[in-house]
Amino acid sequence: MPPPKVALPPPRADAASGLHYLNMRDYIAGRITAGELKPGARLPSERDLQTGAGVARGTIREGLFQLEAEGIIYRKDRSGWYVSPPPVVYDPTRWDGFMSYVEAQGRTPSTETLGKTEIACDALLAEVFGRPIGSPMYLIRRRRYIDGRAVLVESIVVDPAMAPGVLSHDLDRSLTSILKSAYNISVARNRVEMQPCALIREEAEALRVKSGLPGLSVVRTSYDALGRVVEFDREYWRHDALKISVDIRLT
CATH class of the missing domain: 3.40.1410.10 (Chorismate lyase-like)
Structure with missing residues (x-):
């Protein structure tokens, strides 16, 4: 079964504030909390996330790193990002x-x-x-x-x-x-x-x-x-x- 796809919302209007990655972080975390992305589900690739959000690759990575630091998602070598299972x-x-x-x-x-x-x-x-x-x-x-x-x-x-x-x-x-x-x-x-x-x-x-x-x-x-x-x-x-x-x- 293919992993669920995440459609990201457009970037915030206050683009100059540099908070795009928090917008993406909040959106993905919200989908996980709501049960739309289950434990073990694979997130779309960074390229797909970039296309969906329309922001720089570095911004995407900052958002993903933030979720990783919080223990919400994790990386597998050469495989991508996944929703963390319950501890x-x-x-x-x-x-x-x-x-x-x-x-x-x-x-x-x-x-x-x-x-x-x-x-x-x-x-x-x-x-x-x-x-x-x-x-x-x-x-x-x-x-x-x-x-x-x-x-x-x-x-x-x-x-x-x-x-x-x-x-x-x-x-x-x-x-x-x-x-x-x-x-x-x-x-x-x-x-x-x-x-x-x-x-x-x-x-x-x-x-x-x-x-x-x-x-x-x-x-x-x-x-x-x-x-x-x-x-x-x-x-x-x-x-x-x-x-x-x-x-x-x-x-």
Whole structure:
């Protein structure tokens, strides 16, 4: 089925103000809000949008970039602009892993291992794991998808002393499940730190987004029942893919 076409209104009369891109932004956002453009629908090409609006190509792009920054639309490489799907809801106080909470919301998760190698423990990792600087550590880098769209890239560090040979496993699976089934290691506590960030360099490239777009940085340190660090995970999320929700009950 071909994507819906958007017929843009004529530019505003106050052309000298340079607000044409906001007019286009408001019009497309309004069509999405009204349900005329569904999640996943492809927008017309920039050339078609330019023809429909009768304004400069740069003005069209400014409007699209504004919608992208707001998380309303997103780009696919060599494919065009699409309406963003609803974000998944994440509760950092719950124990559900990525695969579980994404599936529970009727979405399809998947994982792609980008790299796995042995590294030397630096000062930060020495503090996190309580290991001497220079000690061998495992580094796993993965990209994770929801409904086929890349939404986060993560770097996970695991101590070989706790999970020797873990790099030989299929790391497209749940690492938590691998650690539990193959090494009898269970997570008893998580410390999670989140803050806004800009997606730049390799994170932006891995997520196929424009460098400098806003994102969410999540740093997770997982401990077993003895207080040992099981894994140290740094995640970089697309800003439009995740919604934080915490249900706090007062007793």
